[in-house]
Amino acid sequence: MTIRPTPRRLLAVAAVVVLTLGFQPASPAYAAVDGMTVNFSLFGGTPTYRASGFIYGVSTNASAPSVSTTDQIKVKTMRAGGSQIGCPNGGWVNGSYGPRWDFMRAYYNRAQRTGARVEMIIAGLWGSDGVCNVPRWPGDNGNWTDYTNFINRIIADVRAAGMTGSNVRWDMWNEPNIFFWGRGQAQYLEMVRRGTQQIRAALPGAVIVGPSCACSPNNSWFATYLDYVRANNVVPNILSWHALPGDPAVDAANASSMLAARGMSVQGYSVNEYGAFGAEQQPGPSAWYIARLERCNCDGARANWGMVGQTPSLYDTLGWLTTSNAGQPMGQWWVYKRYADQSGQRTNITAGSSHDGIVFQDSGSRRSLAVFGARAGGAQGAIDIRYTNIPSWLPTNGSVNVLVERMPSTNAAVSAPTVVSNSRFAVSGNSILVPVNWTNANDAYAVTLTP
Template identity: 70%
Template sequence: MPTSPGATRRPYLIAVLALLASLFAVVQPAGPAAAAVDGMTVDMSTYGGTPTYRASGFIYGLGQNGSTPAASLQSQIKATELRAGGSQIGCPAGGYVNGSDTARWNAEKAYYARAKTTGAHLEMILAGLWGADGVCTVPRWPGDGGNWSEYTAFVSQVIADVKAAGMTGSDVRWDLWNEPNIFFWGASQAQYLEMVRRGTLQIRAALPGAVIEGPSCACNPADAWFTTYLDYVKANGVVPDILSWHALPGDPAVDAANARSALAARGMSVAGLDVNEYGAYGAEQQPGPSAWYIARLERGNADGARANWGMVGATPSLYDTMGWLVTANANQPMGQWWVYERYAEQTGQRTKITPGGNAAHDGIVFQDAAIHKSIGIYGATPSAATGQVGVTYTNIPSWLQKSSTIHVRVERMPSTNAYVAAPTVVSEGRVAFTGDTLTVNLDWTNNLDAYAVILTA
């Protein structure tokens, strides 16, 4: 029996209506039956500051010759910082203190060459060049027994090497030691501080424009070890250009505020802050926590470099995975790489966002009037509540609107230690709203996932 035109169209109309209903379910405010577990608010009338991509750095993560992973994987995320010192090369007797520093210096030069080609700066860890990397044997520490001649000769050698390699510009930061408050330093804090004084004065005498960073401790600016460091460098005229520490785990926004308070209390100033290792191995290096760390670094106006534990893959290596952004050996993007890729796509002006309760959910949002687009990236801590999380956009500008509608694309960056070809599109379509306010509800069932919300006119 032939069907009528209306009967033919009916299944199609039902499918369209179902699709629209599902889209509106994503972006409309949560009702009583689906109460949100948390929420964030984006005020699009308050903005300022162009992108710096300051959170896109990592420690080691490239091959020793700097050729892998592919440079495109690094340039697409606009990595701003590479941090390395030749660690673990030549163990158990590697590094200057063991009379075996050539291979480590060659790796340092390779990282610098890669940094230059991809627009990043290099942070040079002198501890690694010395041989203190947590793996190799360290027979002596700088200043042991009050003898500083070996350390002075070591710094002179590094200065000569950087001059010969053309590495004397501001695109190289001198990191005098890595995590000197734990086992990477085998002497007293007083001996470490004397090393800082001597090394800083020697470097600045030879290279007045050198950028020195420190203390790069496994601590935070509220710790007694850190404040002792600040008091010493001020009293001895060796304040670093960049103040640094690690968050493993930690909250860069809180730590940055504490650092600035500590500096202000002492009448000190620095050119910048750098959380030059962040994200503890495991859950914190998945998409959700990665996006959260980006948001907190941006909120604290601090640079950042992902930690690298060299503990992944069939043959674990410090010289692979870009800080666990790509798969081991195969070097393919994982979910967290896509977080940084979307971060790298943000243009325009940084926009005000109020984080969720206890800052368990946070994000970084940019809006660009020139291209009628806003990209927001949202993350969570590993312990954040799961469920519906509302992101409310207020004061939506007229250039993002068309007849009181806006195009909304919601993407999920999944938590998986495997190749992810692209983010998962959760929903996409035009959405009607009133009063210049729109709530996008994210069904956050796994707090290790991250989300991107892309608004276009």
């Protein structure tokens, strides 16, 4: 999880590639500094809102921010494990498992009200959260009794709470390749084997997630993990990693190659922390991450850089979507709101060199809604958004109405996106060109086309 004293890691980012719903020609040249092309003739798939997720971000009793704040952005993943509760001596390893489980149960109930799944961070329940003392680790000195008892306790508690369905995912450990795991990889892998077998024996339908590493799936640590889980028949249901920073679409392609080389398969991918500290938690990069997650059909959970006892806290802001304490939407919350407003059929878009978006067309409501963003440090200036093969149901008398809204980069409350323009565009050759003066790469834009 992204709750550490200082953000002290950068991951190598692979070169951006064009990934689309299907095949895609090379990106065209633009007179502007960057551009994207929407092709209405290529579409398919209804909204999943799979990128709308976060780690922690609600109060320890799961009552704040308001349920409507999460309902409106159609949250699909809530990831937590009680981290930092009771520190410096919290969690099972310090004899303080109860308060963390109480939070986990409240968090689950909140997720149920919102219609989201929960990813349960077992490391947090143990007490490994980057802040608390961890006097021992599972399997120290070859003794696995404590860990076995720990997993048995969680199994009993999830049964008692009715948390045995597929809407609860078991995240076997958080970021085991860095300081959240205080021993070597071999001991970690033995823990994964024992824990996975124990959970699946008790709950055959349990959804196992791993390795949730602070890494991309392109290195020897990840390769060793895959080789081990394959050899020991403990392959996770969901393969997970973090992008802090990273490109989920590129990472997913690498993961697929690594799996294929081993004859392995999983049910899906989860980038269960995305968005590095700082600029990547602003509207533009947030929208870019949403687009990249959608391209690889990866579930996503927004990172949380808060700390208990500081502002923002780990237990508010939904990962810096809302203001501290008051819970008012900021610019990045509106990115997720416009994402949640999308309906109809997902539509093909060619990404630019540093810009990308997620586009839907809805013939029933005669509307297309797109959310566009730029990766951190992306190009600023004139950005061309080309819409091609506009369907006959969208224009009226040869033109369409184009509403351009900006979600500003700010740490203050934002009552609504800023309307940049609201005007008609003549359709020529079933196409229009919407220019955007993108003066700040940390801003995001929504473009709505109607008759």
